[in-house]
Amino acid sequence: MSQVVPEADLFEVREPDTQAIPFVYSSPHSGRRYPPAFLEQSKLDAAAIRRSEDHFVDELFGAAPDLGAPLLLAHFPRAYVDVNREPYELDPRMFDGALPPFANSHSLRVAGGLGTIPRIVAENMDIYSRRLPVNEAMTRIETVYKPYHMRLRKLIARTHARFGHGILIDCHSMPGNIRLSGSGLRPDFIIGDRYGTSASADLSRAAMEFLEDQGFTTVRNKPYAGGFITEHYGRPARGLHALQIEVNRSLYVDEATLEKKRDFDELKGAVTTLMQRMAEFAEHFAGPASLAAE
Template sequence: MTGEFELFEVREPQTQSIPFVYNSPHSGRRYPARFLDQSRLDGLAIRRSEDHYVEELFGAAPDFGAPLLLAHFPRAFVDVNREPYELDPRMFFDPVPSFANINSVRVAGGLGTIPRIVAENTEIYAKRLPVAEALERIETVYKPYHACLRKLIARTHARFGFGVLVDCHSMPGNIRIAGSGIRPDFIIGDRYGTSASAELSQAALEFLEGLGFVAVRNKPYAGGFITEHYGRPARGLHAVQIEVNRALYVDETTLAKRGDFGALAGSIAVFMQQMAEFVADYAGDTALAAE
């Protein structure tokens, strides 16, 4: 089913010189033929859940000395920013395993490990699936992806004594901050201070604001499974999620890049450089190395 293309890749720097790992788990846009046959959606509608071109926005990471892991498989096929077995029983014509988490908020919303919907509550499938197919996707896509991510994080931590995972995403252009009406350009998520040090998150906000963007922290996106699972500040492992407003760089109807796409990518490259310099300056600070 998934042998028709490379599932994911790591774009490595010539030498990893900074304690960062960049990850783009939702920007994949290679759709397995069988999956498309199972879907009731056309080729454009099924792409609504993608983090469009995020791996390109953060594509300079290797130039600064950090690896970039990116998915080629689409989020609608398997969502690696979930627990491994968040499964919706309504999607399958046979019972899900007893160990599956069927009661999570994400499952209830149709956005489990095997999503039931794409954006705007649009159902993906024309009919129910065999649960064996979901388990195969988890074994052949989800688990290898996380094994690769764990290896990159462990290598970084071993080499530098601490590490920073930046989990890169995009968000719909109509997102507003409740009670204020503010439309953020970027959201930094650190699971309300549990996945990364406050100093790191605050630095990210200040750098983005210094570049002229509206940046907020944790609301409405505080980080998903990846941020929560890999962020261990007490061990010197920090994980932040960064959401980029799609309206800044893509036409959300046609999914075509806007003319200022390159300028935004350039600003993000400056941000990455600033983050690298910030961590280098504080490499011996216990607030970062082991909070």
């Protein structure tokens, strides 16, 4: 059975003294506190189980509170529960017992082993040596997944009420071997807006411009257009915008040792510059109508 732990051990919100900008930052995959009971269930060693982390992304975007925006960050690992999925994207082959009828067992993410309760970590390494009880999945969803999303919804609602609009930045990292299909281009950053449905295209273009001004290679939506969080919370017609930002891991971490590179602080400074310029850019908008999606 999963160990039920206090909410403060699952995630935290780093708040500014006063929220001064209409942004909420979320880092759902950078958690690195592995429950002992989970490690006992896994057949992977302590290094391999970490392969699906968004390593140190919470630190890369750590300046958010200093700039006037809250930062919600997970402490639980993605391999344990993935909150960037629907609440019940579950693979019946992983569990003993019948899944509830409302479970989505046929999504591409489930087929790939990356559902709400993942079957694999990166590089197709199976996490478990045997099936889990169905109530294990339900417990994780009730005690980890739902509280995280409840807190995220509250932050977005508060921001929307305060400013009349809100911008969620969902922060992630990607493997260093990602290449753009057909070109071989290795992007440093990928900006995802669900092909214009989760955020104003102007916001996406601005983010790309601010990164390219610093010498980075950027692309939009390919191969990562945004996951459940971006899709679920982005409602441009209501003045709610959600962008996913993927950072190429090889820029700042040794992917073999999972240790920071010497130029980590330099990249963090570049990300902070992006955040500052995005905040300045948002000041030009009067409200929801001016941020309407194309």
